[in-house]
Amino acid sequence: MIPAPDPRPPGAPVTGQCWFMLQRLPPLLDAFAKETDGVRRAEDIEYIHRMRVASRRLRAALPLFENCFSQKQYGRWMAEIAGITRALGEARDTDVQIAFLVKFEKKQAAAFKKRHKGDGAEPPLGPALQYLLSDLRRKRTRQQDHVLSALDALEKSRVILEMQDQFQAMSASTRRIPRQGLARGVPARAALRIESRLRTLLSYAPWVNHPEAVAEHHATRIAAKKLRYTMEVYGPVYRLGLARPLARVKKIQEILGDLHDCDVWIDQITRILLKERSLLRAPDDMKRPDTATLASLRLFLQDREKERTLLYQRFVRYWESQARAGMWDELRQTILFRRRHDYIPVPASSTGEIVSAARTLARTVSRMLPHEQHVTDLALQLFDGTKPLHNLGAGDRTLLEAAALIHDIGWKGGRRKHHHRGADRVLADETLPLDIAERAVIALMIFSHRGRHTPEEHPVFALLSPTDQDRALRLASLLKVADGFDYDHTGTIHTIRCMTSRDAVTIAVVTPGEVPVECEHARTKADLFRRVFERDLVIR
Numbered sequence: 274m275i276p277a278p279d280p281r282p283p284g285a286p287v288t289g290q291c292w293f294m295l296q297r298l299p300p301l302l303d304a305f306a307k308e309t310d311g312v313r314r315a316e317d318i319e320y321i322h323r324m325r326v327a328s329r330r331l332r333a334a335l336p337l338f339e340n341c342f343s344q345k346q347y348g349r350w351m352a353e354i355a356g357i358t359r360a361l362g363e364a365r366d367t368d369v370q371i372a373f374l375v376k377f378e379k380k381q382a383a384a385f386k387k388r389h390k391g392d393g394a395e396p397p398l399g400p401a402l403q404y405l406l407s408d409l410r411r412k413r414t415r416q417q418d419h420v421l422s423a424l425d426a427l428e429k430s431r432v433i434l435e436m437q438d439q440f441q442a443m444s445a446s447t448r449r450i451p452r453q454g455l456a457r458g459v460p461a462r463a464a465l466r467i468e469s470r471l472r473t474l475l476s477y478a479p480w481v482n483h484p485e486a487v488a489e490h491h492a493t494r495i496a497a498k499k500l501r502y503t504m505e506v507y508g509p510v511y512r513l514g515l516a517r518p519l520a521r522v523k524k525i526q527e528i529l530g531d532l533h534d535c536d537v538w539i540d541q542i543t544r545i546l547l548k549e550r551s552l553l554r555a556p557d558d559m560k561r562p563d564t565a566t567l568a569s570l571r572l573f574l575q576d577r578e579k580e581r582t583l584l585y586q587r588f589v590r591y592w593e594s595q596a597r598a599g600m601w602d603e604l605r606q607t608i609l610f611r612r613r614h615d616y617i618p619v620p621a622s623s624t625g626e627i628v629s630a631a632r633t634l635a636r637t638v639s640r641m642l643p644h645e646q647h648v649t650d651l652a653l654q655l656f657d658g659t660k661p662l663h664n665l666g667a668g669d670r671t672l673l674e675a676a677a678l679i680h681d682i683g684w685k686g687g688r689r690k691h692h693h694r695g696a697d698r699v700l701a702d703e704t705l706p707l708d709i710a711e712r713a714v715i716a717l718m719i720f721s722h723r724g725r726h727t728p729e730e731h732p733v734f735a736l737l738s739p740t741d742q743d744r745a746l747r748l749a750s751l752l753k754v755a756d757g758f759d760y761d762h763t764g765t766i767h768t769i770r771c772m773t774s775r776d777a778v779t780i781a782v783v784t785p786g787e788v789p790v791e792c793e794h795a796r797t798k799a800d801l802f803r804r805v806f807e808r809d810l811v812i813r
Contacts, residue, residue, distance in 0.1 A: 287447045289454020289703050290462065294338035295447070297506050299440050301331045306433050309424060312361070315417055318368040325361040332358055333502035337466055340701070346439065353432040360423035364416040366537075371409050373534070378402045398576070401542075401569035404562050451703075456618035458703035461712045461733075463507040464608045465700050469732045470500035471601060481592050484585050487536050494529035497522050510616045511607055518604045521595055528588045535581035542574045605736050609709055621706035624671040630705050631675035634682060641681040644762040649677035651769060652755035658771025659778060662806055663747045672711060673748050676718035680752060683719070696720035696731060710741050717745040718752045727801055750802040754810070757795035758782075766791055777809040778802075 311320030683695030
């Protein structure tokens, strides 16, 4: 029985994010589903290759649109797709190894025959290749049973039909393109997703020049693959569809894929040789390699180690050439400024429109409204009182006001990590009349208002220009202190007065009673303020 579609009201409008999903996910699902018959027949390894790639693309794309589905649907779909992806992956890896050995054997035999014209000698790598091929073909036969079982489970779950029905139901409720939602909600979400993947890829850069860092190079390949799949999903947002960065990331992935294949062979043959070295050999044991095969395996190991060295050098050269060419900065500039017309929002007509939209958004977590309004008042007093220090303008004051009004919207999912959820919600919201840079500044204020978190920790910080990064840091430091003054959500402190000197900013708290707890929390949350403005913060 197919579970009911997502319980949205009949005829409810599809958001810009979900409309975009309907353009991207159904083709991926169709590409995945159409290969099942060919995979069952197992007559051509390309069927399992295409289905595996389609399953990986689908698995990578689905989390990008999680909010378009119920939690039950999303969890069920991801679990089923993950199961078939694993089964297909194991079989495909074996197919790749078999295909490589067959091609390699033909190439080696032709070269050997050319060097040894009719002398009757056998290629020295022949025994190793035949031993490995025989073992892999037996393994592949066993794996086909797992593939068929996984396909049976997938069909029994009816997940493909369920997803197709859900997509059709959502498409039926779409009467027109939600252009405002597309322009406001999709670009910032795309920027966040792509930058997050890019940030993960670049985190492995310190290992590029370490030839022995096998695990890190494998992780780099996976990070490049995930970045590529994410850029493919969001390609239509940008002019030229991110074609150039996609080609470059694909090349990194391919070089590292060949490098990983060598590592797999090196590990596999090394294990065989170590195992045979430590075991007694029975005269009638025909399954184990004889001495000639072991000698041949050592030669094949040397060949793969030599090939790995060449591939590693090629990888380093290409990685460094892209770094010199400014590839990553170019990608970030494209994400921010080279969008297609439909994905560029109309600017807000006034500051009042921005604040009004923020107030509407704040009402979705009504229990936080008194605290958010109180923090807003304190943040604006702090902004006005320190203006000679921060030199920010009226537009920045509006962004601070909007951020303060919605800094706790992440509470809808509970206190834990509410700053993460709040920042993500701002980046995806389709009602705020803001483009990527302004949304990012607000999101960074919300992300860093809690504890010792700073704007630099969030992926979108790297997307901003140095000017916008500095603006985000200054505004975030003010919101953190203002939030500390209302730590217990009682609204005890109503007025603050600021005095700025060369070494410190002194805040005088005007209140009818003692407020030691609030003042202490404001001091604790002033770490970013002290770093940004290079002054101490004194609270009296």
